[in-house]
Amino acid sequence: GQVVPFFGQHQAGIVTPVQDRLHFAAFDLSPAATRADLVALLTAWTNAASHLTAGNDVGTGAVTGPPDSPPDDTGEALGLQAARLTLTVGFGTSLFTDATGKDRFGLAGSRPPQLAELPAFPGDALDPAASGGDLCVQACADDPQVAVHAIRNLARLARGTASVRYSQLGFGRTSSTSTSQATARNMMGFKDGTNNITADDPAEMNAHVWVQPGDGPDWMTGGSYLVSRRIRMLIEPWDSTPLTEQERVIGRFKGTGAPLGLRAEFDPLDLTAKGPDGEPLIDAKAHVRLAHSSHNNGAVLLRRGYSFTDGTDELGRLEAGLFFLAYQRDPRTQFVTIQRSLAGKVNDALNEYIQHVGSGLFACPPGVQPGQHWGQSAFA
Ligand code: HEM
Numbered sequence: 257g258q259v260v261p262f263f264g265q266h267q268a269g270i271v272t273p274v275q276d277r278l279h280f281a282a283f284d285l286s287p288a289a290t291r292a293d294l295v296a297l298l299t300a301w302t303n304a305a306s307h308l309t310a311g312n313d314v315g316t317g318a319v320t321g322p323p324d325s326p327p328d329d330t331g332e333a334l335g336l337q338a339a340r341l342t343l344t345v346g347f348g349t350s351l352f353t354d355a356t357g358k359d360r361f362g363l364a365g366s367r368p369p370q371l372a373e374l375p376a377f378p379g380d381a382l383d384p385a386a387s388g389g390d391l392c393v394q395a396c397a398d399d400p401q402v403a404v405h406a407i408r409n410l411a412r413l414a415r416g417t418a419s420v421r422y423s424q425l426g427f428g429r430t431s432s433t434s435t436s437q438a439t440a441r442n443m444m445g446f447k448d449g450t451n452n453i454t455a456d457d458p459a460e461m462n463a464h465v466w467v468q469p470g471d472g473p474d475w476m477t478g479g480s481y482l483v484s485r486r487i488r489m490l491i492e493p494w495d496s497t498p499l500t501e502q503e504r505v506i507g508r509f510k511g512t513g514a515p516l517g518l519r520a521e522f523d524p525l526d527l528t529a530k531g532p533d534g535e536p537l538i539d540a541k542a543h544v545r546l547a548h549s550s551h552n553n554g555a556v557l558l559r560r561g562y563s564f565t566d567g568t569d570e571l572g573r574l575e576a577g578l579f580f581l582a583y584q585r586d587p588r589t590q591f592v593t594i595q596r597s598l599a600g601k602v603n604d605a606l607n608e609y610i611q612h613v614g615s616g617l618f619a620c621p622p623g624v625q626p627g628q629h630w631g632q633s634a635f636a
Pocket of ligand 1: 489
């Protein structure tokens with residue numbers, strides 16, 4: 257189907273089979289905004305999102321409203337399908353306690369312990385202007401114009417209350433969240449998402465993605481935590497690297513996606529396997545070794561990222577990379593644990609070719625029921 261249901265136990269856009277395109281936006285509330293303004297914004301967004309995700313216009317529409325007023329809907333999605341649009345909202349750390357320690361919206365007491373600021377990791381080169389945000393909206397769709405239209409109209413509805421801090425377009429999903437999807441390739445040319453956890457296993461989703469009763473404040477039960485990282489790829493050095501070295505860095509074959517030494521993409525990774533020379537088949541610094549659950553206290557992530565290419569930089573280099581998105585039940589034991597090993601003493605071989613330039617951490621509340629607004633449980 258073209259339409260992904262908006263209402264439900266969980267927000268759509270997390271375990272939904274990954275769509276082809278992304279428009280992700282982080283918003284900041286204006287300095288004058290009050291708790292009532294925030295609730296009004298979430299109410300207006302929820303109403304608009306329920307229409308947009310069904311393939312309909314916002315409000316009185318693009319061409320069907322009063323002709324002497326600016327139309328409620330900006331119009332560029334007229335005639336387009338819903339294209340499996342999902343809109344997923346998250347609450348940033350600054351919504352609970354701002355940079356000066358102020359509790360602007362009376363939410364500090366509801367802040368989940370899981371929403372602890374991410375530590376600084378060695379090698380981070382974070383741009384504050386491309387990091388954080390009071391709120392985020394992840395728009396995913398199979399049609400880029402549908403995703404952009406949704407973010408544009410939500411930003412328009414927010415005028416006076418919140419404005420876009422940064423946004424990121426993504427093309428080319430870099431992971432699958434369902435075994436029915438073929439594994440796509442990232443901008444390094446490798447299949448990405450082979451060893452992702454998938455929504456086909458609900459027990460795994462409850463264990464690793466959905467917040468369970470008793471994990472923290474009740475309002476987050478059924479929600480999930482999102483870590484976003486804008487990861488720039490140093491494309492030119494990568495493209496000058498021999499194929500066998502590229503494969504050593506990742507730990508998999510570029511063609512098939514199979515683990516080094518094995519034949520098929522989904523052959524299980526064996527990190528103890530040794531070659532005829534007695535050397536480990538998968539290098540000690542290979543990305544898949546350091547990222548693997550056995551190396552990280554069993555930690556796994558639901559990866560849902562997208563490739564991006566934002567033209568070229570001032571030196572003529574491709575401004576490309578991975579907009580990494582990962583959902584989890586507790587970032588402290590999942591993303592942070594894995595990223596600590598990737599950026600740790602046994603430095604991931606991939607780090608020579610990438611740089612983390614943006615970062616976000618968001619509490620994505622549970623799903624919305626008809627008559628409610630996004631994140632309503634946080635305001636009870
Ligand atoms: C696996 C690429 C960043 C976590 C992989 C694979 C590739 C890849 C090609 C193997 C295929 C697969 O199983 O999906 C990249 C690139 C990155 C990047 C190009 C940066 C630009 C990250 C980050 C994390 C991460 C920041 C988390 C902190 C994982 C995990 C696996 C994986 C958990 C699966 C390992 C396994 O169990 O086999 N990545 N990755 N990756 N990556 Fe990354």
